[in-house]
Amino acid sequence: AQKVTQAQTEISVVEKEDVTLDCVYETRDTTYYLFWYKQPPSGELVFLIRRNSFDEQNEISGRYSWNFQKSTSSFNFTITASQVVDSAVYFCALGSSNTGKLIFGQGTTLQVKP
Amino acid sequence: DAGVIQSPRHEVTEMGQEVTLRCKPISGHDYLFWYRQTMMRGLELLIYFNNNVPIDDSGMPEDRFSAKMPNASFSTLKIQPSEPRDSAVYFCASSLGRRTSLYLSNYGYTFGSGTRLTVV
16 A cells, blocks of 8 residues: 655744655555645645656755655655745655556645744 | 646535536646545545546545546546535646656646635
């Protein structure tokens, strides 16, 4: 069975702080995809990144970085020098290469205060 | 590309009425998904289709819910009769087939803007 756990329900930081959002997943698939989505207050789901299970390279995109560790089944997301505009709900998701199914974690609400 | 298009954006209906939500996936995408988002249960997968065929409807809450995909460019999610506990945001998403997507750097699931349903 597939499962995604985002243990942090809410995080509050002050602007310019670094913040890491945790994601742990479970799957029996040998090939799978991991995603992060952002849901700002406006409600839409915005795609941030995809990682394939066979590519454990970490990735950096501006202030965002992702740490994929297959050994611990984790795919953590770090925002460096957070800004108020980063305030949103962030979802980690797991896609199955066998079924095409995508399931989500419960989401982490990030509040960045000025 | 206009993205995944959902309609209506907002729907308010009375308990007992039939509600139909609509989705137009991205052209060329062969997977279509319906999700429901509530505070209590988060983002739940209700049903998904591959090449217009329902693959897994185990997330559909009850017989009051039904989904169809008559062609590659259109899908509906119907609730009949609606109840207040159906109030939620319903998202539609589409994606490319998994076999081809392994090699596509931009593979992802693209979501529509959602339909906010309120049943009073």
